Amino acid sequence: MLLNHASIQTLHSFCLDLIRKYYYIVNVDPDFRLMDTIESTILRDEVIETLLEGEYAKSDNTPFFHLIESITDDRSDQNVIDIISRLYDFSRANPSPEKWLEQVTLLYKNDKLERIKDLPFYNLIHNDIRLSIERAIEFLQQGLDLTAISGGPESYRENFLEDITEIDKLRSKLNSDWSELQTAFQQVSFGRLKPLKNKEEVDERLLKQAKKKRDQAKKVIQDTLSDWFKRAEQDYIADLEKMKNDVETLINLVQKFSKAFFQEKEKSGVLDFNDLEHLALAILSDNGRPSHVAQELRNYYKEILIDEYQDTNLVQESILQQIVLPDEAKGNLFMVGDVKQSIYRFRLAEPTLFMEKYERYQLDGKDTVFEFEFS
Structure with missing residues:
Protein backbone atom coordinates (compact mmCIF):
# COMPACT_ATOMS: atom_id res chain seq x y z
CA MET A 1 0.00 0.00 0.00
CA ARG A 33 18.51 20.90 -18.98
CA LEU A 34 20.44 17.61 -18.89
CA MET A 35 22.80 17.17 -21.86
CA ASP A 36 23.15 13.92 -23.72
CA THR A 37 26.59 12.39 -24.37
CA ILE A 38 26.89 13.65 -27.97
CA GLU A 39 26.05 17.24 -27.05
CA SER A 40 28.49 17.11 -24.12
CA THR A 41 31.29 15.78 -26.35
CA ILE A 42 30.78 18.49 -28.96
CA LEU A 43 30.76 21.26 -26.34
CA ARG A 44 33.86 19.99 -24.54
CA ASP A 45 35.77 19.76 -27.85
CA GLU A 46 34.86 23.36 -28.63
CA VAL A 47 36.01 24.49 -25.16
CA ILE A 48 39.36 22.67 -25.46
CA GLU A 49 39.99 24.13 -28.92
CA THR A 50 39.20 27.64 -27.67
CA LEU A 51 41.47 27.10 -24.67
CA LEU A 52 44.40 25.98 -26.83
CA GLU A 53 43.89 28.84 -29.30
CA GLY A 54 44.10 31.26 -26.39
CA GLU A 55 47.32 29.66 -25.14
CA TYR A 56 48.89 29.82 -28.62
CA ALA A 57 48.02 33.52 -28.85
CA LYS A 58 50.19 34.35 -25.82
CA SER A 59 53.62 35.41 -27.05
CA ASP A 60 55.52 34.70 -23.82
CA ASN A 61 53.90 31.33 -23.08
CA THR A 62 57.15 29.31 -22.95
CA PRO A 63 55.92 26.54 -20.57
CA PHE A 64 52.93 25.84 -22.84
CA PHE A 65 55.05 25.67 -26.01
CA HIS A 66 57.51 23.32 -24.30
CA LEU A 67 54.62 21.03 -23.30
CA ILE A 68 53.27 21.03 -26.87
CA GLU A 69 56.68 20.17 -28.30
CA SER A 70 57.07 17.38 -25.74
CA ILE A 71 53.84 15.47 -26.36
CA THR A 72 52.59 16.35 -29.85
CA ASP A 73 53.85 15.95 -33.40
CA ASP A 74 53.89 18.35 -36.32
CA ARG A 75 50.54 17.16 -37.65
CA SER A 76 48.07 18.01 -34.88
CA ASP A 77 47.51 18.74 -31.19
CA GLN A 78 45.37 15.63 -30.73
CA ASN A 79 47.74 14.14 -28.13
CA VAL A 80 47.44 17.11 -25.77
CA ILE A 81 43.66 17.26 -26.37
CA ASP A 82 43.33 13.58 -25.46
CA ILE A 83 45.46 13.92 -22.33
CA ILE A 84 43.54 16.97 -21.09
CA SER A 85 40.26 15.15 -21.67
CA ARG A 86 41.41 11.95 -19.93
CA LEU A 87 42.82 13.81 -16.93
CA TYR A 88 39.60 15.79 -16.64
CA ASP A 89 37.47 12.63 -16.72
CA PHE A 90 39.68 10.87 -14.19
CA SER A 91 39.63 13.83 -11.84
CA ARG A 92 35.83 14.00 -12.04
CA ALA A 93 35.64 10.39 -10.85
CA ASN A 94 36.97 11.66 -7.51
CA PRO A 95 34.84 13.49 -4.93
CA SER A 96 37.34 16.39 -4.91
CA PRO A 97 38.57 16.86 -8.51
CA GLU A 98 40.62 19.99 -7.76
CA LYS A 99 42.36 18.34 -4.83
CA TRP A 100 43.19 15.30 -6.94
CA LEU A 101 44.70 17.47 -9.69
CA GLU A 102 46.82 19.37 -7.17
CA GLN A 103 48.13 16.08 -5.78
CA VAL A 104 49.37 15.08 -9.23
CA THR A 105 51.80 18.00 -9.36
CA LEU A 106 53.06 17.23 -5.86
CA LEU A 107 54.34 13.85 -7.07
CA TYR A 108 56.91 15.64 -9.25
CA LYS A 109 58.15 18.14 -6.64
CA ASN A 110 61.13 16.14 -5.43
CA ASP A 111 63.97 18.67 -5.39
CA LYS A 112 66.12 16.60 -3.02
CA LEU A 113 65.35 13.22 -4.54
CA GLU A 114 68.43 11.01 -4.80
CA ARG A 115 66.98 7.49 -5.04
CA ILE A 116 64.02 5.95 -6.78
CA LYS A 117 63.05 4.39 -3.46
CA ASP A 118 62.47 7.94 -2.11
CA LEU A 119 59.66 8.59 -4.59
CA PRO A 120 56.27 9.16 -2.92
CA PHE A 121 54.76 6.52 -5.21
CA TYR A 122 57.62 4.00 -4.96
CA ASN A 123 55.30 1.54 -3.21
CA LEU A 124 53.38 1.27 -6.51
CA ILE A 125 56.57 0.50 -8.43
CA HIS A 126 57.68 -1.99 -5.76
CA ASN A 127 54.34 -3.77 -5.85
CA ASP A 128 54.37 -3.94 -9.65
CA ILE A 129 57.79 -5.62 -9.61
CA ARG A 130 56.82 -7.95 -6.77
CA LEU A 131 53.64 -9.05 -8.52
CA SER A 132 55.58 -9.68 -11.72
CA ILE A 133 58.03 -11.92 -9.89
CA GLU A 134 55.22 -13.82 -8.21
CA ARG A 135 53.41 -14.20 -11.53
CA ALA A 136 56.53 -15.63 -13.16
CA ILE A 137 57.00 -18.10 -10.32
CA GLU A 138 53.33 -19.09 -10.59
CA PHE A 139 53.73 -19.86 -14.31
CA LEU A 140 56.85 -21.90 -13.59
CA GLN A 141 55.12 -23.80 -10.79
CA GLN A 142 52.28 -24.65 -13.16
CA GLY A 143 54.83 -25.93 -15.66
CA LEU A 144 56.53 -27.95 -12.94
CA ASP A 145 53.19 -29.53 -12.04
CA LEU A 146 52.72 -30.58 -15.67
CA THR A 147 56.00 -32.53 -15.57
CA ALA A 148 54.60 -34.70 -12.76
CA ILE A 149 51.48 -35.70 -14.70
CA SER A 150 51.42 -39.03 -16.48
CA GLY A 151 52.51 -38.28 -20.03
CA GLY A 152 54.04 -34.96 -19.00
CA PRO A 153 57.56 -33.85 -19.99
CA GLU A 154 59.34 -35.23 -16.91
CA SER A 155 62.72 -34.33 -18.42
CA TYR A 156 61.86 -30.61 -17.98
CA ARG A 157 61.42 -30.95 -14.22
CA GLU A 158 65.01 -29.95 -13.53
CA ASN A 159 64.65 -26.90 -15.80
CA PHE A 160 61.59 -25.67 -13.93
CA LEU A 161 63.23 -26.21 -10.53
CA GLU A 162 66.30 -24.25 -11.67
CA ASP A 163 64.11 -21.46 -13.09
CA ILE A 164 62.08 -21.16 -9.89
CA THR A 165 65.29 -20.93 -7.86
CA GLU A 166 66.60 -18.27 -10.25
CA ILE A 167 63.45 -16.12 -10.07
CA ASP A 168 63.16 -16.62 -6.32
CA LYS A 169 66.52 -14.83 -6.00
CA LEU A 170 64.84 -11.76 -7.45
CA ARG A 171 62.22 -11.89 -4.70
CA SER A 172 65.01 -11.89 -2.09
CA LYS A 173 66.40 -8.69 -3.67
CA LEU A 174 63.13 -6.74 -3.60
CA ASN A 175 64.12 -4.63 -0.61
CA SER A 176 67.69 -4.06 -1.84
CA ASP A 177 68.95 -0.86 -3.45
CA TRP A 178 67.58 -0.16 -6.92
CA SER A 179 70.95 -0.78 -8.61
CA GLU A 180 71.28 -4.17 -6.92
CA LEU A 181 67.76 -5.18 -7.95
CA GLN A 182 68.46 -3.94 -11.47
CA THR A 183 71.62 -6.07 -11.68
CA ALA A 184 69.72 -9.12 -10.42
CA PHE A 185 67.12 -8.75 -13.19
CA GLN A 186 69.79 -8.24 -15.84
CA GLN A 187 71.54 -11.44 -14.77
CA VAL A 188 68.47 -13.68 -14.99
CA SER A 189 68.90 -16.43 -17.55
CA PHE A 190 66.77 -19.40 -18.54
CA GLY A 191 68.82 -22.46 -19.47
CA ARG A 192 68.21 -24.69 -22.48
CA LEU A 193 65.52 -27.31 -22.02
CA LYS A 194 66.80 -30.80 -21.30
CA PRO A 195 66.47 -33.40 -24.08
CA LEU A 196 63.29 -35.44 -23.74
CA LYS A 197 63.63 -39.02 -22.56
CA ASN A 198 61.16 -41.56 -23.93
CA LYS A 199 59.81 -38.91 -26.27
CA GLU A 200 57.24 -41.28 -27.72
CA GLU A 201 55.58 -41.54 -24.27
CA VAL A 202 55.22 -37.76 -23.83
CA ASP A 203 51.77 -36.26 -24.45
CA GLU A 204 52.21 -33.57 -27.11
CA ARG A 205 49.48 -31.44 -25.53
CA LEU A 206 51.18 -31.46 -22.10
CA LEU A 207 54.52 -30.74 -23.74
CA LYS A 208 53.14 -27.63 -25.46
CA GLN A 209 51.48 -26.45 -22.25
CA ALA A 210 54.71 -26.83 -20.27
CA LYS A 211 56.67 -24.87 -22.87
CA LYS A 212 53.97 -22.20 -22.94
CA LYS A 213 54.14 -21.75 -19.14
CA ARG A 214 57.90 -21.32 -19.31
CA ASP A 215 57.60 -18.82 -22.17
CA GLN A 216 55.01 -16.87 -20.18
CA ALA A 217 57.37 -16.69 -17.20
CA LYS A 218 60.19 -15.52 -19.48
CA LYS A 219 57.99 -12.80 -20.97
CA VAL A 220 56.95 -11.51 -17.54
CA ILE A 221 60.59 -11.15 -16.49
CA GLN A 222 61.63 -9.61 -19.82
CA ASP A 223 58.75 -7.12 -19.73
CA THR A 224 59.62 -6.12 -16.16
CA LEU A 225 63.25 -5.66 -17.15
CA SER A 226 62.18 -3.52 -20.10
CA ASP A 227 59.66 -1.49 -18.09
CA TRP A 228 61.90 -0.64 -15.14
CA PHE A 229 65.55 -1.60 -15.52
CA LYS A 230 66.79 -0.64 -18.98
CA ARG A 231 68.30 2.64 -17.78
CA ALA A 232 70.34 3.91 -14.85
CA GLU A 233 68.57 5.06 -11.68
CA GLN A 234 69.79 8.65 -12.02
CA ASP A 235 68.41 8.84 -15.57
CA TYR A 236 64.93 8.07 -14.31
CA ILE A 237 65.27 10.70 -11.58
CA ALA A 238 66.51 13.25 -14.13
CA ASP A 239 63.46 12.50 -16.30
CA LEU A 240 61.11 13.25 -13.41
CA GLU A 241 62.86 16.57 -12.85
CA LYS A 242 62.47 17.44 -16.55
CA MET A 243 58.79 16.48 -16.49
CA LYS A 244 57.91 18.62 -13.48
CA ASN A 245 57.25 21.86 -15.37
CA ASP A 246 55.36 20.10 -18.16
CA VAL A 247 53.13 18.31 -15.64
CA GLU A 248 52.38 21.56 -13.82
CA THR A 249 51.51 23.23 -17.14
CA LEU A 250 49.31 20.29 -18.14
CA ILE A 251 47.43 20.27 -14.84
CA ASN A 252 46.96 24.02 -15.14
CA LEU A 253 45.37 23.48 -18.57
CA VAL A 254 43.04 20.85 -17.16
CA GLN A 255 41.99 23.22 -14.38
CA LYS A 256 41.35 26.01 -16.91
CA PHE A 257 39.36 23.64 -19.11
CA SER A 258 37.28 22.40 -16.17
CA LYS A 259 36.37 25.95 -15.22
CA ALA A 260 35.65 27.07 -18.80
CA PHE A 261 33.61 23.93 -19.56
CA PHE A 262 31.35 24.49 -16.56
CA GLN A 263 30.94 28.18 -17.43
CA GLU A 264 29.83 27.27 -20.97
CA LYS A 265 27.32 24.80 -19.58
CA GLU A 266 26.02 27.47 -17.21
CA LYS A 267 25.56 29.89 -20.12
CA SER A 268 23.54 27.30 -22.01
CA GLY A 269 21.59 26.25 -18.92
CA VAL A 270 22.75 22.64 -19.20
CA LEU A 271 24.45 20.07 -16.99
CA ASP A 272 25.96 16.64 -17.66
CA TYR A 344 36.77 -1.54 -9.44
CA ARG A 345 37.25 1.95 -8.10
CA PHE A 346 39.09 2.71 -4.88
CA ARG A 347 39.71 5.69 -2.67
CA LEU A 348 43.39 6.49 -3.18
CA ALA A 349 45.68 8.26 -0.75
CA GLU A 350 47.56 9.60 -3.76
CA PRO A 351 47.00 9.63 -7.54
CA THR A 352 47.48 6.40 -9.39
CA LEU A 353 50.64 5.68 -11.31
CA PHE A 354 49.62 4.72 -14.83
CA MET A 355 51.43 2.07 -16.80
CA GLU A 356 50.92 0.70 -20.28
CA LYS A 357 49.51 -2.67 -19.30
CA TYR A 358 48.56 -2.64 -15.66
CA GLU A 359 47.33 -0.39 -12.88
CA ARG A 360 48.45 -0.99 -9.32
CA TYR A 361 46.84 0.42 -6.20
CA GLN A 362 47.81 0.35 -2.55
CA LEU A 363 44.84 0.95 -0.29
CA ASP A 364 44.95 2.85 2.99
CA GLY A 365 48.67 2.22 3.38
CA LYS A 366 48.09 -1.51 3.54
CA ASP A 367 50.00 -4.01 1.46
CA THR A 368 46.88 -4.85 -0.51
CA VAL A 369 47.41 -4.65 -4.24
CA PHE A 370 44.86 -5.06 -7.01
CA GLU A 371 45.82 -5.79 -10.58
CA PHE A 372 43.88 -4.90 -13.72
CA GLU A 373 44.80 -6.09 -17.20
CA PHE A 374 43.21 -4.33 -20.15
CA SER A 375 42.56 -5.93 -23.52
Whole structure:
Protein backbone atom coordinates (compact mmCIF):
# COMPACT_ATOMS: atom_id res chain seq x y z
CA MET A 1 0.00 0.00 0.00
CA LEU A 2 2.91 2.36 0.68
CA LEU A 3 5.00 1.27 -2.32
CA ASN A 4 4.05 4.31 -4.39
CA HIS A 5 5.55 6.56 -1.71
CA ALA A 6 9.00 4.97 -2.03
CA SER A 7 11.77 6.74 -3.97
CA ILE A 8 12.53 4.13 -6.62
CA GLN A 9 14.93 5.67 -9.13
CA THR A 10 18.44 5.66 -10.53
CA LEU A 11 21.12 7.45 -8.58
CA HIS A 12 21.34 10.13 -11.27
CA SER A 13 17.60 10.70 -11.00
CA PHE A 14 18.02 11.06 -7.25
CA CYS A 15 20.75 13.65 -7.85
CA LEU A 16 18.59 15.44 -10.40
CA ASP A 17 15.65 15.74 -7.99
CA LEU A 18 17.98 16.89 -5.22
CA ILE A 19 19.50 19.67 -7.36
CA ARG A 20 16.09 20.88 -8.60
CA LYS A 21 14.91 21.15 -5.00
CA TYR A 22 18.06 22.70 -3.51
CA TYR A 23 19.42 24.55 -6.57
CA TYR A 24 19.98 27.71 -4.51
CA ILE A 25 22.61 25.98 -2.35
CA VAL A 26 24.87 25.30 -5.35
CA ASN A 27 23.81 28.41 -7.27
CA VAL A 28 22.53 26.82 -10.48
CA ASP A 29 19.60 27.74 -12.71
CA PRO A 30 16.62 25.61 -11.58
CA ASP A 31 15.47 25.39 -15.22
CA PHE A 32 18.66 23.63 -16.34
CA ARG A 33 18.51 20.90 -18.98
CA LEU A 34 20.44 17.61 -18.89
CA MET A 35 22.80 17.17 -21.86
CA ASP A 36 23.15 13.92 -23.72
CA THR A 37 26.59 12.39 -24.37
CA ILE A 38 26.89 13.65 -27.97
CA GLU A 39 26.05 17.24 -27.05
CA SER A 40 28.49 17.11 -24.12
CA THR A 41 31.29 15.78 -26.35
CA ILE A 42 30.78 18.49 -28.96
CA LEU A 43 30.76 21.26 -26.34
CA ARG A 44 33.86 19.99 -24.54
CA ASP A 45 35.77 19.76 -27.85
CA GLU A 46 34.86 23.36 -28.63
CA VAL A 47 36.01 24.49 -25.16
CA ILE A 48 39.36 22.67 -25.46
CA GLU A 49 39.99 24.13 -28.92
CA THR A 50 39.20 27.64 -27.67
CA LEU A 51 41.47 27.10 -24.67
CA LEU A 52 44.40 25.98 -26.83
CA GLU A 53 43.89 28.84 -29.30
CA GLY A 54 44.10 31.26 -26.39
CA GLU A 55 47.32 29.66 -25.14
CA TYR A 56 48.89 29.82 -28.62
CA ALA A 57 48.02 33.52 -28.85
CA LYS A 58 50.19 34.35 -25.82
CA SER A 59 53.62 35.41 -27.05
CA ASP A 60 55.52 34.70 -23.82
CA ASN A 61 53.90 31.33 -23.08
CA THR A 62 57.15 29.31 -22.95
CA PRO A 63 55.92 26.54 -20.57
CA PHE A 64 52.93 25.84 -22.84
CA PHE A 65 55.05 25.67 -26.01
CA HIS A 66 57.51 23.32 -24.30
CA LEU A 67 54.62 21.03 -23.30
CA ILE A 68 53.27 21.03 -26.87
CA GLU A 69 56.68 20.17 -28.30
CA SER A 70 57.07 17.38 -25.74
CA ILE A 71 53.84 15.47 -26.36
CA THR A 72 52.59 16.35 -29.85
CA ASP A 73 53.85 15.95 -33.40
CA ASP A 74 53.89 18.35 -36.32
CA ARG A 75 50.54 17.16 -37.65
CA SER A 76 48.07 18.01 -34.88
CA ASP A 77 47.51 18.74 -31.19
CA GLN A 78 45.37 15.63 -30.73
CA ASN A 79 47.74 14.14 -28.13
CA VAL A 80 47.44 17.11 -25.77
CA ILE A 81 43.66 17.26 -26.37
CA ASP A 82 43.33 13.58 -25.46
CA ILE A 83 45.46 13.92 -22.33
CA ILE A 84 43.54 16.97 -21.09
CA SER A 85 40.26 15.15 -21.67
CA ARG A 86 41.41 11.95 -19.93
CA LEU A 87 42.82 13.81 -16.93
CA TYR A 88 39.60 15.79 -16.64
CA ASP A 89 37.47 12.63 -16.72
CA PHE A 90 39.68 10.87 -14.19
CA SER A 91 39.63 13.83 -11.84
CA ARG A 92 35.83 14.00 -12.04
CA ALA A 93 35.64 10.39 -10.85
CA ASN A 94 36.97 11.66 -7.51
CA PRO A 95 34.84 13.49 -4.93
CA SER A 96 37.34 16.39 -4.91
CA PRO A 97 38.57 16.86 -8.51
CA GLU A 98 40.62 19.99 -7.76
CA LYS A 99 42.36 18.34 -4.83
CA TRP A 100 43.19 15.30 -6.94
CA LEU A 101 44.70 17.47 -9.69
CA GLU A 102 46.82 19.37 -7.17
CA GLN A 103 48.13 16.08 -5.78
CA VAL A 104 49.37 15.08 -9.23
CA THR A 105 51.80 18.00 -9.36
CA LEU A 106 53.06 17.23 -5.86
CA LEU A 107 54.34 13.85 -7.07
CA TYR A 108 56.91 15.64 -9.25
CA LYS A 109 58.15 18.14 -6.64
CA ASN A 110 61.13 16.14 -5.43
CA ASP A 111 63.97 18.67 -5.39
CA LYS A 112 66.12 16.60 -3.02
CA LEU A 113 65.35 13.22 -4.54
CA GLU A 114 68.43 11.01 -4.80
CA ARG A 115 66.98 7.49 -5.04
CA ILE A 116 64.02 5.95 -6.78
CA LYS A 117 63.05 4.39 -3.46
CA ASP A 118 62.47 7.94 -2.11
CA LEU A 119 59.66 8.59 -4.59
CA PRO A 120 56.27 9.16 -2.92
CA PHE A 121 54.76 6.52 -5.21
CA TYR A 122 57.62 4.00 -4.96
CA ASN A 123 55.30 1.54 -3.21
CA LEU A 124 53.38 1.27 -6.51
CA ILE A 125 56.57 0.50 -8.43
CA HIS A 126 57.68 -1.99 -5.76
CA ASN A 127 54.34 -3.77 -5.85
CA ASP A 128 54.37 -3.94 -9.65
CA ILE A 129 57.79 -5.62 -9.61
CA ARG A 130 56.82 -7.95 -6.77
CA LEU A 131 53.64 -9.05 -8.52
CA SER A 132 55.58 -9.68 -11.72
CA ILE A 133 58.03 -11.92 -9.89
CA GLU A 134 55.22 -13.82 -8.21
CA ARG A 135 53.41 -14.20 -11.53
CA ALA A 136 56.53 -15.63 -13.16
CA ILE A 137 57.00 -18.10 -10.32
CA GLU A 138 53.33 -19.09 -10.59
CA PHE A 139 53.73 -19.86 -14.31
CA LEU A 140 56.85 -21.90 -13.59
CA GLN A 141 55.12 -23.80 -10.79
CA GLN A 142 52.28 -24.65 -13.16
CA GLY A 143 54.83 -25.93 -15.66
CA LEU A 144 56.53 -27.95 -12.94
CA ASP A 145 53.19 -29.53 -12.04
CA LEU A 146 52.72 -30.58 -15.67
CA THR A 147 56.00 -32.53 -15.57
CA ALA A 148 54.60 -34.70 -12.76
CA ILE A 149 51.48 -35.70 -14.70
CA SER A 150 51.42 -39.03 -16.48
CA GLY A 151 52.51 -38.28 -20.03
CA GLY A 152 54.04 -34.96 -19.00
CA PRO A 153 57.56 -33.85 -19.99
CA GLU A 154 59.34 -35.23 -16.91
CA SER A 155 62.72 -34.33 -18.42
CA TYR A 156 61.86 -30.61 -17.98
CA ARG A 157 61.42 -30.95 -14.22
CA GLU A 158 65.01 -29.95 -13.53
CA ASN A 159 64.65 -26.90 -15.80
CA PHE A 160 61.59 -25.67 -13.93
CA LEU A 161 63.23 -26.21 -10.53
CA GLU A 162 66.30 -24.25 -11.67
CA ASP A 163 64.11 -21.46 -13.09
CA ILE A 164 62.08 -21.16 -9.89
CA THR A 165 65.29 -20.93 -7.86
CA GLU A 166 66.60 -18.27 -10.25
CA ILE A 167 63.45 -16.12 -10.07
CA ASP A 168 63.16 -16.62 -6.32
CA LYS A 169 66.52 -14.83 -6.00
CA LEU A 170 64.84 -11.76 -7.45
CA ARG A 171 62.22 -11.89 -4.70
CA SER A 172 65.01 -11.89 -2.09
CA LYS A 173 66.40 -8.69 -3.67
CA LEU A 174 63.13 -6.74 -3.60
CA ASN A 175 64.12 -4.63 -0.61
CA SER A 176 67.69 -4.06 -1.84
CA ASP A 177 68.95 -0.86 -3.45
CA TRP A 178 67.58 -0.16 -6.92
CA SER A 179 70.95 -0.78 -8.61
CA GLU A 180 71.28 -4.17 -6.92
CA LEU A 181 67.76 -5.18 -7.95
CA GLN A 182 68.46 -3.94 -11.47
CA THR A 183 71.62 -6.07 -11.68
CA ALA A 184 69.72 -9.12 -10.42
CA PHE A 185 67.12 -8.75 -13.19
CA GLN A 186 69.79 -8.24 -15.84
CA GLN A 187 71.54 -11.44 -14.77
CA VAL A 188 68.47 -13.68 -14.99
CA SER A 189 68.90 -16.43 -17.55
CA PHE A 190 66.77 -19.40 -18.54
CA GLY A 191 68.82 -22.46 -19.47
CA ARG A 192 68.21 -24.69 -22.48
CA LEU A 193 65.52 -27.31 -22.02
CA LYS A 194 66.80 -30.80 -21.30
CA PRO A 195 66.47 -33.40 -24.08
CA LEU A 196 63.29 -35.44 -23.74
CA LYS A 197 63.63 -39.02 -22.56
CA ASN A 198 61.16 -41.56 -23.93
CA LYS A 199 59.81 -38.91 -26.27
CA GLU A 200 57.24 -41.28 -27.72
CA GLU A 201 55.58 -41.54 -24.27
CA VAL A 202 55.22 -37.76 -23.83
CA ASP A 203 51.77 -36.26 -24.45
CA GLU A 204 52.21 -33.57 -27.11
CA ARG A 205 49.48 -31.44 -25.53
CA LEU A 206 51.18 -31.46 -22.10
CA LEU A 207 54.52 -30.74 -23.74
CA LYS A 208 53.14 -27.63 -25.46
CA GLN A 209 51.48 -26.45 -22.25
CA ALA A 210 54.71 -26.83 -20.27
CA LYS A 211 56.67 -24.87 -22.87
CA LYS A 212 53.97 -22.20 -22.94
CA LYS A 213 54.14 -21.75 -19.14
CA ARG A 214 57.90 -21.32 -19.31
CA ASP A 215 57.60 -18.82 -22.17
CA GLN A 216 55.01 -16.87 -20.18
CA ALA A 217 57.37 -16.69 -17.20
CA LYS A 218 60.19 -15.52 -19.48
CA LYS A 219 57.99 -12.80 -20.97
CA VAL A 220 56.95 -11.51 -17.54
CA ILE A 221 60.59 -11.15 -16.49
CA GLN A 222 61.63 -9.61 -19.82
CA ASP A 223 58.75 -7.12 -19.73
CA THR A 224 59.62 -6.12 -16.16
CA LEU A 225 63.25 -5.66 -17.15
CA SER A 226 62.18 -3.52 -20.10
CA ASP A 227 59.66 -1.49 -18.09
CA TRP A 228 61.90 -0.64 -15.14
CA PHE A 229 65.55 -1.60 -15.52
CA LYS A 230 66.79 -0.64 -18.98
CA ARG A 231 68.30 2.64 -17.78
CA ALA A 232 70.34 3.91 -14.85
CA GLU A 233 68.57 5.06 -11.68
CA GLN A 234 69.79 8.65 -12.02
CA ASP A 235 68.41 8.84 -15.57
CA TYR A 236 64.93 8.07 -14.31
CA ILE A 237 65.27 10.70 -11.58
CA ALA A 238 66.51 13.25 -14.13
CA ASP A 239 63.46 12.50 -16.30
CA LEU A 240 61.11 13.25 -13.41
CA GLU A 241 62.86 16.57 -12.85
CA LYS A 242 62.47 17.44 -16.55
CA MET A 243 58.79 16.48 -16.49
CA LYS A 244 57.91 18.62 -13.48
CA ASN A 245 57.25 21.86 -15.37
CA ASP A 246 55.36 20.10 -18.16
CA VAL A 247 53.13 18.31 -15.64
CA GLU A 248 52.38 21.56 -13.82
CA THR A 249 51.51 23.23 -17.14
CA LEU A 250 49.31 20.29 -18.14
CA ILE A 251 47.43 20.27 -14.84
CA ASN A 252 46.96 24.02 -15.14
CA LEU A 253 45.37 23.48 -18.57
CA VAL A 254 43.04 20.85 -17.16
CA GLN A 255 41.99 23.22 -14.38
CA LYS A 256 41.35 26.01 -16.91
CA PHE A 257 39.36 23.64 -19.11
CA SER A 258 37.28 22.40 -16.17
CA LYS A 259 36.37 25.95 -15.22
CA ALA A 260 35.65 27.07 -18.80
CA PHE A 261 33.61 23.93 -19.56
CA PHE A 262 31.35 24.49 -16.56
CA GLN A 263 30.94 28.18 -17.43
CA GLU A 264 29.83 27.27 -20.97
CA LYS A 265 27.32 24.80 -19.58
CA GLU A 266 26.02 27.47 -17.21
CA LYS A 267 25.56 29.89 -20.12
CA SER A 268 23.54 27.30 -22.01
CA GLY A 269 21.59 26.25 -18.92
CA VAL A 270 22.75 22.64 -19.20
CA LEU A 271 24.45 20.07 -16.99
CA ASP A 272 25.96 16.64 -17.66
CA PHE A 273 25.92 13.47 -15.57
CA ASN A 274 29.21 14.35 -13.87
CA ASP A 275 27.73 17.67 -12.79
CA LEU A 276 24.70 15.93 -11.29
CA GLU A 277 26.91 13.81 -9.05
CA HIS A 278 29.21 16.61 -7.90
CA LEU A 279 26.45 19.16 -7.33
CA ALA A 280 24.44 16.59 -5.36
CA LEU A 281 27.52 15.83 -3.26
CA ALA A 282 28.02 19.56 -2.67
CA ILE A 283 24.43 19.84 -1.44
CA LEU A 284 24.84 16.86 0.90
CA SER A 285 28.31 17.69 2.20
CA ASP A 286 29.48 20.55 4.37
CA ASN A 287 33.31 20.55 4.54
CA GLY A 288 33.35 16.77 4.42
CA ARG A 289 30.51 16.32 6.93
CA PRO A 290 26.83 15.66 6.23
CA SER A 291 24.98 18.95 5.61
CA HIS A 292 21.60 19.83 7.08
CA VAL A 293 20.02 18.47 3.89
CA ALA A 294 21.84 15.16 4.36
CA GLN A 295 20.69 15.04 7.99
CA GLU A 296 17.10 15.56 6.87
CA LEU A 297 17.41 12.71 4.36
CA ARG A 298 18.94 10.46 7.02
CA ASN A 299 15.82 10.99 9.08
CA TYR A 300 13.55 10.62 6.05
CA TYR A 301 14.80 7.31 4.65
CA LYS A 302 14.19 4.23 6.74
CA GLU A 303 16.14 1.98 4.41
CA ILE A 304 18.43 2.61 1.41
CA LEU A 305 18.54 -0.30 -1.04
CA ILE A 306 21.12 -0.20 -3.85
CA ASP A 307 20.93 -2.51 -6.85
CA GLU A 308 23.82 -3.06 -9.33
CA TYR A 309 26.21 -1.80 -6.64
CA GLN A 310 29.22 -2.97 -8.65
CA ASP A 311 28.71 -0.04 -11.03
CA THR A 312 28.87 2.75 -8.44
CA ASN A 313 31.87 5.06 -8.60
CA LEU A 314 33.63 6.86 -5.78
CA VAL A 315 31.57 10.05 -6.13
CA GLN A 316 28.33 8.07 -5.96
CA GLU A 317 29.66 6.14 -2.98
CA SER A 318 30.40 9.45 -1.24
CA ILE A 319 26.84 10.62 -1.93
CA LEU A 320 25.43 7.46 -0.34
CA GLN A 321 27.65 7.80 2.70
CA GLN A 322 26.18 11.24 3.43
CA ILE A 323 22.61 9.92 3.72
CA VAL A 324 23.03 6.49 5.33
CA LEU A 325 23.17 5.99 9.07
CA PRO A 326 26.83 6.12 10.18
CA ASP A 327 26.67 3.18 12.57
CA GLU A 328 27.20 0.12 10.38
CA ALA A 329 25.90 -2.26 13.05
CA LYS A 330 22.61 -0.35 13.14
CA GLY A 331 22.87 0.91 9.58
CA ASN A 332 20.19 1.07 6.92
CA LEU A 333 22.19 0.48 3.74
CA PHE A 334 21.65 -2.75 1.80
CA MET A 335 23.53 -3.45 -1.43
CA VAL A 336 23.17 -6.04 -4.18
CA GLY A 337 25.79 -6.50 -6.88
CA ASP A 338 27.78 -8.97 -8.96
CA VAL A 339 31.51 -9.05 -8.36
CA LYS A 340 32.02 -10.62 -11.81
CA GLN A 341 30.71 -7.42 -13.40
CA SER A 342 32.58 -5.08 -11.09
CA ILE A 343 34.22 -1.88 -12.23
CA TYR A 344 36.77 -1.54 -9.44
CA ARG A 345 37.25 1.95 -8.10
CA PHE A 346 39.09 2.71 -4.88
CA ARG A 347 39.71 5.69 -2.67
CA LEU A 348 43.39 6.49 -3.18
CA ALA A 349 45.68 8.26 -0.75
CA GLU A 350 47.56 9.60 -3.76
CA PRO A 351 47.00 9.63 -7.54
CA THR A 352 47.48 6.40 -9.39
CA LEU A 353 50.64 5.68 -11.31
CA PHE A 354 49.62 4.72 -14.83
CA MET A 355 51.43 2.07 -16.80
CA GLU A 356 50.92 0.70 -20.28
CA LYS A 357 49.51 -2.67 -19.30
CA TYR A 358 48.56 -2.64 -15.66
CA GLU A 359 47.33 -0.39 -12.88
CA ARG A 360 48.45 -0.99 -9.32
CA TYR A 361 46.84 0.42 -6.20
CA GLN A 362 47.81 0.35 -2.55
CA LEU A 363 44.84 0.95 -0.29
CA ASP A 364 44.95 2.85 2.99
CA GLY A 365 48.67 2.22 3.38
CA LYS A 366 48.09 -1.51 3.54
CA ASP A 367 50.00 -4.01 1.46
CA THR A 368 46.88 -4.85 -0.51
CA VAL A 369 47.41 -4.65 -4.24
CA PHE A 370 44.86 -5.06 -7.01
CA GLU A 371 45.82 -5.79 -10.58
CA PHE A 372 43.88 -4.90 -13.72
CA GLU A 373 44.80 -6.09 -17.20
CA PHE A 374 43.21 -4.33 -20.15
CA SER A 375 42.56 -5.93 -23.52
